[in-house]
Amino acid sequence: xxxxxxxxxxxxxxxxxxxxxxxxxxxxxxxxxxxxxxxxxxxxxxxxxxxxxxxxxxxxxxxxxxxxxxxxxxxxxxxxxxxxxxxxxxxxxxxxxxxxxxxxxxxxxxxxxxxxxxxxxxxxxxxxxxxxxxxxxxxxxxxxxxxxxxxxxxxxxxxxxxxxxxxxxxxxxxxxxxxxxxxxxxxxxxxxxxxxxxxxxxxxxxxxxxxxxxxxxxxxxxxxxxxxxxxxxxxxxxxxxxxxxxxxxxxxxxxxxxxxxxxxxxxxxxxxxxxxxxxxxxxxxxxxxxxxxxxxxxxxxxxxxxxxxxxxxxxxxxxxxxxxxxxxxxxxxxxxxxxxxxxxxxxxxxxxxxxxxxxxxxxxxxxxxxxxxxxxxxxxxxxxxxxxxxxxxxxxxxxxxxxxxxxxxxxxxxxxxxxxxxxxxxxxxxxxxxxxxxxxxxxxxxxxxxxxxxxxxxxxxxxxxxxxxxxxxxxxxxxxxxxxxxxxxxxxxxxxxxxxxxxxxxxxxxxxxxxxxxxxxxxxxxxxxxxxxxxxxxxxxxxxxxxxxxxxxxxxxxxxxxxxxxxxxxxxxxxxxxxxxxx
Ligand code: PEP
Ligand code: MG
Numbered sequence: 001x002x003x004x005x006x007x008x009x010x011x012x013x014x015x016x017x018x019x020x021x022x023x024x025x026x027x028x029x030x031x032x033x034x035x036x037x038x039x040x041x042x043x044x045x046x047x048x049x050x051x052x053x054x055x056x057x058x059x060x061x062x063x064x065x066x067x068x069x070x071x072x073x074x075x076x077x078x079x080x081x082x083x084x085x086x087x088x089x090x091x092x093x094x095x096x097x098x099x100x101x102x103x104x105x106x107x108x109x110x111x112x113x114x115x116x117x118x119x120x121x122x123x124x125x126x127x128x129x130x131x132x133x134x135x136x137x138x139x140x141x142x143x144x145x146x147x148x149x150x151x152x153x154x155x156x157x158x159x160x161x162x163x164x165x166x167x168x169x170x171x172x173x174x175x176x177x178x179x180x181x182x183x184x185x186x187x188x189x190x191x192x193x194x195x196x197x198x199x200x201x202x203x204x205x206x207x208x209x210x211x212x213x214x215x216x217x218x219x220x221x222x223x224x225x226x227x228x229x230x231x232x233x234x235x236x237x238x239x240x241x242x243x244x245x246x247x248x249x250x251x252x253x254x255x256x257x258x259x260x261x262x263x264x265x266x267x268x269x270x271x272x273x274x275x276x277x278x279x280x281x282x283x284x285x286x287x288x289x290x291x292x293x294x295x296x297x298x299x300x301x302x303x304x305x306x307x308x309x310x311x312x313x314x315x316x317x318x319x320x321x322x323x324x325x326x327x328x329x330x331x332x333x334x335x336x337x338x339x340x341x342x343x344x345x346x347x348x349x350x351x352x353x354x355x356x357x358x359x360x361x362x363x364x365x366x367x368x369x370x371x372x373x374x375x376x377x378x379x380x381x382x383x384x385x386x387x388x389x390x391x392x393x394x395x396x397x398x399x400x401x402x403x404x405x406x407x408x409x410x411x412x413x414x415x416x417x418x419x420x421x422x423x424x425x426x427x428x429x430x431x432x433x434x435x436x437x438x439x440x441x442x443x444x445x446x447x448x449x450x451x452x453x454x455x456x457x458x459x460x461x462x463x464x465x466x467x468x469x470x471x472x473x474x475x476x477x478x479x480x481x482x483x484x485x486x487x488x489x490x491x492x493x494x495x496x497x498x499x500x501x502x503x504x505x506x507x508x509x510x511x512x513x514x515x516x517x518x519x520x521x522x523x524x525x526x527x528x529x530x531x532x533x534x535x536x537x538x539x540x541x542x543x544x545x546x547x548x549x550x551x552x553x554x555x556x557x558x559x560x561x562x563x564x565x566x567x568x569x570x571x572x573x574x575x576x577x578x579x580x581x582x583x
Contacts, residue, residue: 002238004236004237004240005220006235006236007210007216007219007236007237008213008234009188009192009216010192010193010194011209011210011233011234012209013209014208015207016208016247017165017186017228017230018185018248019163019165019186020161020222020225021224021226022157022161022164022166024166024167024168031107031113031150033106034107036105036107041101041102041105044101045101045102048108048111048112049098051145051148051149052145055088055144058144058148059088060085062169063081063085064480080137083137084137087138093116093119096115096118097111097112097114098111100115109150115142119138120138120139150351157178157180160183162183163185165186165188166188167188167226168188169189170190170191170192171187173196173200173306177201177307177310177311179207184207186209186228187209187210188235189210189216190212190215192211193211193212193476193477193479195476195485197348200465201285202230204282204537205287206539207230208230209230210229210234225244227239227243258542261546262294262542264296265294265296267296269545269548269549271549271553271556272551273552275553276532278298278534279534279544280299280300280302280511280533280536281295281297281299282304282536283303285307286324286328288538289327291539292331295538297538297541299335299336300336300337301511301534301536302399303340305340305342308320310350315352318389321382325339326390329390329393330394334394334395335394335395336394336395336396338396338461338535339398340401341384341399341401342372342383342401343369344372345364345366345367345368346362346363346364346368346477347476347477349362364469368402369401369440370400370401370403371402380415381415382419384398384415388420388423391431391435397435398436399437400412400438402442403440404443409437409457412437413437416434417434420434436459438461438509439453439460440460440462440463441460441495441499442465442466442467442470443467447467447495450498450499450502451502453502454503454506454508455506457508458508459503460508462500462510462513463513463514467492468485468492469485471489471491472485472492486569487522488569488572490568490572493564496512496526497530500530509533510533511533512531512533512535513536517535518536519544520540520546520547520580522576523548524556524560524579527551527553527556527560529560547580550583551583555582556579559579562575563576
C-alpha cells in the first residue's frame with residue numbers, strides 16, 4: 001500500500017477535488033529549424049542567452065521554494081535542481097548551442113535540439129547506468145530552454161482524462177485558461193500565490209486549486225489518487241479510504257452551502273437600512289458567462305481582455321476581437337460591460353505582443369498595461385476599434401489599466417477618437433457619444449493623485465491587488481512574501497479611502513474590482529468608506545450579497561470610521577472580524 005502524503009500550499013479557489021493526478025511533465029516543444037542570416041547570429045545567440053538566464057532564475061526560484069523543507073523528497077529534488085543549474089552554466093549544452101547558431105546559421109531552438117540530441121547520443125554510448133539517467137536531465141533542461149525561447153507554456157492539457165487533477169511545477173494564467181472545468185476537476189502546483197493571476201483564473205473557472213505546495217512533484221505520478229482542498233490549501237496524495245470518505249463528506253457539505261447561497265440570486269444587494277449596492281462580475285474568459293448569469297451579476301465590472309490574446313501566436317484581428325467581445329456583450333443584454341484594455345506584462349505575457357522585448361522590460365515596474373499599449377499605439381487603436389464596433393451591441397465602458405499619469409489617459413482618449421474617426425470613415429455607424437473611459441487606480445501615485453485623474457476620467461475602478469502590491473512593495477506572484485500581502489495595511493486603506501473620496505467629490509462613479517471586493521470579510525469596510533459598486537469573481541457574488549443583506553449601513557460607517565483611525569493592520573483585522581461576527 002502506498003503511503004498517504006500531505007502537502008500544504010495556499011488554497012486559491014474554493015471547493016474540494018478528489019480524483020486521479022495528471023502530472024504535467026515539462027513537455028518538449030516542437031520548433032522547426034529556421035535559417036538565419038549572418039547578421040542575425042548575434043541577436044539569436046543573445047536570445048538563447050536570455051532563455052538560459054530565465055531558466056536559471058526559474059530553477060533558483062524552485063530551489064528557494066524547497067529550501068525550508070527537510071524531507072527526503074525535497075532533498076532529492078534539491079540535488080536534481082543543482083544538477084540542472086550546472087547544465088545551465090557555461091556547459092557543453094549552452095556553449096555547443098551557441099556555436100551551432102553561428103556555424104550552421106540556424107535558430108536557437110533548433111540549435112538546442114541538435115545539441116541535446118548529440119549529448120544524449122554520447123551518453124547512450126557509455127555503458128554506465130548513472131550517466132544513462134542523466135540523459136533525461138539534459139532533455140529536461142533542453143525542454144526548459146525551448147519553452148523559454150518559444151514562450152510556450154509547456155505541454156497542453158488535451159490528454160487529461162475526465163475528472164483528472166492537474167499537477168504541475170507551475171501554471172501560468174494562460175495555462176490555467178486552457179483547463180476546462182467541465183473536464184478537469186482541480187489543480188495543484190509547487191509555485192504560485194493567492195494574489196497572482198493564476199489564482200484569479202482558477203477562481204474564475206471555479207476550479208478547486210492549491211498553489212505553492214513545495215516539493216509536491218516529487219511525491220506524485222500520473223494516475224495517483226489525489227485530493228485537492230482549495231479551501232484549506234491541503235493536497236493529499238494516495239489518500240487512505242478513510243481520508244477519501246472524510247473529504248467526500250466535506251465536499252458534499254460545501255456543495256450544499258453553495259446551493260443555499262444560490263437562492264439569493266434574484267434578490268437585490270441592499271443593506272438592512274436600505275443602502276443599494278451594485279454587484280458586478282469580473283470576467284477572464286467567455287466560458288464564464290453561464291456562471292455570470294447564474295450569479296445574478298448586474299453587469300461586468302472588469303472584463304480582462306487578455307483572454308483574446310492568450311495561447312496564440314498572432315495578434316487577433318479587429319474582426320476576431322469584435323466577435324469575442326460581442327459573445328460577452330450579447331449575453332449581458334442591457335447590463336453594462338466594462339472592457340479593460342490589454343494589461344500585458346509581468347505575470348501576463350502575450351508572446352505576439354512581446355516579440356523582441358526583453359522580459360525585464362515588461363516587469364511589474366516596466367512596460368505593463370497602458371504603458372505597453374501606448375508604446376504600441378496600433379495595437380491599442382485596433383482594440384479600441386473592436387470595442388467601439390462591439391459597443392453597438394450593448395452598453396460598454398472602457399477601462400485603462402496601470403495608469404499613473406493624467407497624460408496617459410489623455411493619450412488614450414486621442415487614440416480612441418482616432419479609432420472612431422477611422423470607423424466612421426469606413427461607414428460604420430457609432431453612437432454620438434463614445435463609451436465612458438475609466439481608469440484603474442492600482443498604482444499608489446495614481447491613488448494619491450486620484451483627484452487629478454478624476455478630472456480626465458468618466459469613472460474610476462480600484463484594483464486593490466496591484467494597489468496592495470505596489471504600496472507594500474510585495475510581488476503578488478511571489479510565494480516568499482505572500483504572507484506579507486495585506487490589503488488591510490493602513491497605507492493601502494488610506495489610498496482606497498482617498499481615491500474613493502476624490503471620485504465622490506468629482507461626482508464620478510467608483511468601484512473596486514480587486515480580490516478584496518469578492519471577500520465578504522471586507523464588505524463592511526469598503527461600504528463604510530463610501531464604495532457602492534463591487535466587482536468580483538461571479539462565484540463570490542452570493543457570499544458578498546449575503547453579507548450586505550445582513551449589514552446595517554449606519555453601523556458599518558461607524559466601524560469604518562474607527563478602523564481608519566487605527567495604526568496597525570492586526571488591530572484593523574480584529575475590529576473588522578468582530579464587526580462581522582455581530583451579523
Ligand atoms: C487589480 O490589480 O486589483 C486588478 C483588478 O487587476 P488585475 O488583478 O487584473 O491586475
Ligand atoms: Mg491590476
